[in-house]
Amino acid sequence: MDSQGSPRKAGALLLLVVWNLLFCQNVHSLPICPSGAANCQVSLRDLFDRVVMLSHYIHSLSSEMFIDFDKRYAQGRGFIAKAINSCHTSSLATPEDKEQAQQIPPEILLKLILSMLYAWNDPLYQLVTEVGGMQEAPDAMLSRAKEIEIQNRRLLEGIEKIVGQVHPGVKENDVFSVWSQLPSLQAADEDSRLFAFYNLLHCLRRDSHKVDNYLKLLKCRIIYDNNC
Amino acid sequence: VVSTTALVLLFLNISLLNGQSPPGKPEIVKCRSPDKETFTCWWKPGTDGGLPTNYSLTYQREGEKTRYECPDYITSGPNSCFFSQKHTTIWKIYIITVNATNRMGSSASDPLYIDVIYIVEPEPPQNLTLEVKQPKDKKPYLLIKWFPPTVIDVRTGWFTMEYEVRLKPTEADEWEVHFAGQQTHFKVFSLYPGHRYLVQTRCKPDHGYWSKWGLESSIEIPSDFPTKDTTVWIFVAVLSAVICLVMVLAVALKGYSMMTCIFPPVPGPKIKGFDAHLLEKGKSEELLSALGCQDFPPTSDCEDLLVDFLEVYDNEDEQLMPPHSKDYPGQGVKPTHLDPDSDSGHGSYDSHSLLSEKCEDPHAYPSTFHIPEVNEKPENPEENIPCIPDPQSISKEGNGPYFPTDESKSSTWPLPQPGQHIFRSPYHSIADVCKLAGDPAGALASLLDKAEKDILKSSKTFETGGEGKVDEQKEMEDAHSETKQDASWPLLREKAPLIHGKPPDYVAVHKVNQDGVLSLYPKQNENGHQPEKSRAPEGNKEYAKVSGVMESNILVLVPHAQATNMALCEEPAKKAPPSLEQNQSEKDRASLTAASSNCRGPLGVLDYLDPTGFVHSFH
Numbered sequence: 001m002d003s004q005g006s007p008r009k010a011g012a013l014l015l016l017v018v019w020n021l022l023f024c025q026n027v028h029s030l031p032i033c034p035s036g037a038a039n040c041q042v043s044l045r046d047l048f049d050r051v052v053m054l055s056h057y058i059h060s061l062s063s064e065m066f067i068d069f070d071k072r073y074a075q076g077r078g079f080i081a082k083a084i085n086s087c088h089t090s091s092l093a094t095p096e097d098k099e100q101a102q103q104i105p106p107e108i109l110l111k112l113i114l115s116m117l118y119a120w121n122d123p124l125y126q127l128v129t130e131v132g133g134m135q136e137a138p139d140a141m142l143s144r145a146k147e148i149e150i151q152n153r154r155l156l157e158g159i160e161k162i163v164g165q166v167h168p169g170v171k172e173n174d175v176f177s178v179w180s181q182l183p184s185l186q187a188a189d190e191d192s193r194l195f196a197f198y199n200l201l202h203c204l205r206r207d208s209h210k211v212d213n214y215l216k217l218l219k220c221r222i223i224y225d226n227n228c
Numbered sequence: 229v230v231s232t233t234a235l236v237l238l239f240l241n242i243s244l245l246n247g248q249s250p251p252g253k254p255e256i257v258k259c260r261s262p263d264k265e266t267f268t269c270w271w272k273p274g275t276d277g278g279l280p281t282n283y284s285l286t287y288q289r290e291g292e293k294t295r296y297e298c299p300d301y302i303t304s305g306p307n308s309c310f311f312s313q314k315h316t317t318i319w320k321i322y323i324i325t326v327n328a329t330n331r332m333g334s335s336a337s338d339p340l341y342i343d344v345i346y347i348v349e350p351e352p353p354q355n356l357t358l359e360v361k362q363p364k365d366k367k368p369y370l371l372i373k374w375f376p377p378t379v380i381d382v383r384t385g386w387f388t389m390e391y392e393v394r395l396k397p398t399e400a401d402e403w404e405v406h407f408a409g410q411q412t413h414f415k416v417f418s419l420y421p422g423h424r425y426l427v428q429t430r431c432k433p434d435h436g437y438w439s440k441w442g443l444e445s446s447i448e449i450p451s452d453f454p455t456k457d458t459t460v461w462i463f464v465a466v467l468s469a470v471i472c473l474v475m476v477l478a479v480a481l482k483g484y485s486m487m488t489c490i491f492p493p494v495p496g497p498k499i500k501g502f503d504a505h506l507l508e509k510g511k512s513e514e515l516l517s518a519l520g521c522q523d524f525p526p527t528s529d530c531e532d533l534l535v536d537f538l539e540v541y542d543n544e545d546e547q548l549m550p551p552h553s554k555d556y557p558g559q560g561v562k563p564t565h566l567d568p569d570s571d572s573g574h575g576s577y578d579s580h581s582l583l584s585e586k587c588e589d590p591h592a593y594p595s596t597f598h599i600p601e602v603n604e605k606p607e608n609p610e611e612n613i614p615c616i617p618d619p620q621s622i623s624k625e626g627n628g629p630y631f632p633t634d635e636s637k638s639s640t641w642p643l644p645q646p647g648q649h650i651f652r653s654p655y656h657s658i659a660d661v662c663k664l665a666g667d668p669a670g671a672l673a674s675l676l677d678k679a680e681k682d683i684l685k686s687s688k689t690f691e692t693g694g695e696g697k698v699d700e701q702k703e704m705e706d707a708h709s710e711t712k713q714d715a716s717w718p719l720l721r722e723k724a725p726l727i728h729g730k731p732p733d734y735v736a737v738h739k740v741n742q743d744g745v746l747s748l749y750p751k752q753n754e755n756g757h758q759p760e761k762s763r764a765p766e767g768n769k770e771y772a773k774v775s776g777v778m779e780s781n782i783l784v785l786v787p788h789a790q791a792t793n794m795a796l797c798e799e800p801a802k803k804a805p806p807s808l809e810q811n812q813s814e815k816d817r818a819s820l821t822a823a824s825s826n827c828r829g830p831l832g833v834l835d836y837l838d839p840t841g842f843v844h845s846f847h
Contacts, residue, residue, distance in 0.1 A: 059435060080341045084321055085291045096317050098265055098386045206319055209345055209435060213386070216434075220385025228385045 044165055048219040051158040055212040058151050061144045062208045066201040068141060077191070079198045087203035088179045089119050094210055106218055107167035110159065113211050117156045119177035120207065124149040127200060130185045148204070155211075166222065249277035250333025254326045256340045260349045263379045264387055264433070265313045267344050268304040271326045271337065279330040285309040290321040318344045345435070351377035352442035353391060353412075353429045360450060370395075370416040370447065374429050377439075388434040397423040398446070422451040 074080075094112055095101035101109070128145045131137045184196035220228035252274020261267035273283060285298035298309035309324075322344070326337040353374040362368035372393055380387050393414045394403040408414045408429075419425065427445045432438045479486065 056434060063435065080321075081339075084323075090291070094319070096319055097313070098381065098384070099313075101386070102384060206343070206345075210319055212434075213345075216388055217385045220383070224385075226384050228383055 042161070044162065045223050047158060047162050047165070048215070048223055051155055051162065052212070052215050052219055054151055054155040054158065055208065055215050058148055058155065059205070059208040059212045061148050061151075062201070062205040065141055065144045065148075066205045068138070069198060069201050072138070073194050074198050077194070079195050080202075082195060083199045083202050086199050087206065088123075088181070089116055089177045089203065089207055091177060092116060092119075095214075101214065101217055102221075106222060107163070109214055109218060110163050110166065113214055114156070114159055114163065115177065116207055116211060117152060117159065119179065120152060120204070121156075123179045123181075123200060123204070124152055126179075126182055126185060127197075127204075130197070148208075159215075247278040248330075248332050249275070249279075251275060251277045251279075251281040251328035251330045251335050253335045254283060254328045254337045256324060256326055256337055259322075259324070259340065259342050259347050260437075261316070261344050261347050262350050262377070263381065264318060264345065264348050265379075265381070266311055266316050267347060268308055268310045269298075269324055269340070270304070270308045273307060274328060274335065276328075277330050277332050279332055281328050281330040283307065284327045284329070285324060286327065287322050287324040289317060289323075316344055320344075348433045348436035350380060350389065350431055350433060350436070350439045352439045353377065353431050354442070356427065356429055356442055356445045358425075358427055358445050358447040360447065367417055370419055370425070370449070372414045372416065372427055372429070374412055374442070376412065376431065389431050390434065391429055391431045392438075393427065393429050394441070395425050395427040397425055399423075403428075419449050421449050424448050 070079075092112060092115055094116070095104055095109075104112075124145070128142070128149050131142045131145045181196055181200065184192060185200070187193045187196065220226055254271050254273050256269055256271045259267055259269035269285065271283065271285070273281065285301075286295050287298070288295045296315075299312060299315050300310040301308065303310040320343065322340075322342050324340045324342065328335050328337075353376055355373075355375045357373045359371045359373075360368065361371050372395075374391070376382055376389050380389060382389055388410065390410055391408040391412065391414075392405060393408050394405040395416065396403045397420060406414060406416075425447055427447070428441045428443070430439045430441045
């Protein structure tokens with residue numbers, strides 16, 4: 001019996017190997033560069049596909065979070081009127097329509113994107129902390145906040161890689177937008193606290209959309225030469 | 229204040245009397261941007277108060293203090309305001325207000341805070357085309373193509389659009405919706421030929437609202453549109469073939485063990501006394517005689533296959549049975565080389581075959597005589613086949629007292645097997661006897677020895693009456709040892725039937741000749757009862773115990789109480805008379821009394837023959 005079993009096993013194994021060889025040829029293994037790998041060679045196209053995917057995802061999450069919060073906590077409070085011109089990244093000279101966006105050189109646009117992402121590192125961290133501390137916060141909000149924070153870091157890495165390929169040798173961006181609304185987030189007054197959250201989520205939604213749009217513009221411009 | 233109030237009330241009264249009032253509050257219905265570069269706001273006017281009312285829209289942008297008025301009231305239709313590219317800024321909140329003014333007054337709507345990027349709703353896709361494609365050697369399909377709305381800038385990546393397609397046969401109620409991603413074409417494969425299909429598309433920005441469904445297009449699917457999906461059937465066929473192949477291989481490789489597991493081998497019937505050799509030669513007469521069937525069709529006696537009669541002859545005319553092995557190779561008998569001490573399983577198998585081969589006629593025993601231990605000399609077939617007496621003498625009726633052997637395991641008698649019905653009776657098998665007859669001098673001693681051994685063996689395993697048997701055996705042995713002692717036992721001495729270890733062998737005394745020699749038959753299946761009938765393990769043995777030897781050297785046989793049996797009731801009775809007839813003159817010889825019944829009844833009463841009936845000369 002054993003003598004019959006081992007040839008069968010060998011035959012099955014051989015079949016499996018052949019199957020893999022035949023059918024797995026076309027799969028491109030996308031190497032994911034571990035952070036810090038100097039000689040990692042991911043194509044620019046793949047990089048852009050990846051960052052666009054991330055930025056799209058982040059904006060979807062932010063949008064859901066805002067709409068959820070608005071429906072749940074901000075009805076009738078008139079928060080939107082107060083949230084005018086209150087984002088901490090408004091000082092950044094980001095393009096505000098298509099012409100402006102197309103006129104900006106890609107590298108500057110990339111830098112702006114990086115600046116925005118850097119500016120959001122801290123607020124996102126605080127958001128996760130404060131939402132976690134909020135007793136009345138729904139679980140979905142907390143999970144989304146955590147996810148946004150994680151994905152934002154990955155997006156940052158991806159864009160840094162793109163910058164390294166598109167515009168190597170660029171200096172570190174000195175413009176930092178400081179977010180100083182933490183005390184508002186931790187305010188004792190519920191109205192103030194809720195508005196602080198509202199404002200944070202509103203600005204997050206907008207900035208994530210900006211990043212997403214800019215990246216899609218850059219992708220079509222750099223990779224497809226304005227012929228998406 | 230009182231006077232002012234009075235005046236206002238007067239004024240209102242006058243207005244109401246006239247039907248005039250300030251306009252009602254307008255309401256901004258919605259604002260939409262089709263391309264993320266422009267947008268339009270629509271409002272719904274309130275009551276006009278009976279007077280012509282002007283509506284104006286003003287807006288203010290985030291971070292600016294200036295209030296602007298709507299640049300374009302016309303492009304988007306009545307009660308609308310169109311913001312061109314110049315006036316559109318995205319990622320900034322617009323605060324829009326509509327004022328309604330008439331002669332009586334004005335009213336303003338609630339301000340609307342909008343960000344253009346969140347109000348994007350494109351127009352439906354354009355230029356929808358349908359085409360049925362039937363490429364050679366490929367599956368046919370319906371190709372749906374469209375274009376994005378004209379104003380949308382997808383090329384630069386400013387606008388990212390996703391599409392959806394839906395189709396249905398004309399008569400169907402439900403649409404079949406497919407998401408097409410960012411591509412502007414779609415292939416549909418599963419269509420019903422001969423039907424007319426309606427197709428529509430719509431689109432959506434990456435973050436925005438779905439457009440309306442575009443204009444319907446229809447197309448007729450040709451009747452020869454093949455819809456069969458053969459790949460599935462091919463896959464099923466291949467899978468079935470593989471499974472069948474695997475099963476066949478499994479069966480082929482392990483078929484035997486599987487089959488034996490599922491269908492255990494059925495022991496083949498063995499006809500006692502069946503000589504295939506004779507059959508080959510075409511000697512039906514000999515064959516039948518070997519089977520022990522004197523007359524055809526076989527009588528019921530012939531069914532008594534388990535009775536082995538040990539017939540001892542003292543004349544050279546006796547034919548020795550061919551070695552069992554030779555005769556019945558087909559039956560699976562492995563006679564000659566059986567080790568008397570080895571109790572292999574096939575002994576029973578063989579013995580069954582042996583028994584079945586032999587006809588009920590005890591004379592058929594020649595095959596049974598194939599005692600393994602005895603057959604150390606397979607080359608002496610004669611010795612082994614001495615026991616085919618002439619038909620007449622062999623007739624069952626002619627059998628004298630015989631001792632029914634254990635029928636159930638008579639078949640096993642070729643092999644001495646402890647587990648089997650051992651040959652309980654102290655009687656020697658016919659083969660032994662025959663051997664003695666054939667070669668009295670030389671074979672006797674060995675045969676006797678062996679028989680003794682076998683008997684001892686068999687008696688050991690056989691509880692009931694074992695002692696008696698042993699005693700008998702000892703008596704026999706003594707008789708054997710005293711070769712010159714008993715003149716009445718010359719044959720026994722010389723031709724003492726060897727008691728082979730075969731359990732089922734019993735010896736039935738066929739007759740007693742003048743010299744006081746017992747003619748013994750291996751008793752197999754007396755009276756032709758079912759040979760193969762399985763007996764009670766110990767009960768089936770019929771044997772007669774020698775209760776004593778009379779002065780005239782006559783064995784007194786008594787039926788063993790424990791012997792059960794198949795009812796071989798009549799044969800003994802039948803057999804007695806012929807012997808009587810034959811040997812009237814020697815009646816005085818036999819002191820044995822034949823049990824009238826001669827039946828082995830359920831009590832296992834052994835029938836023994838009346839010695840008077842045995843007094844007849846052999847041959």
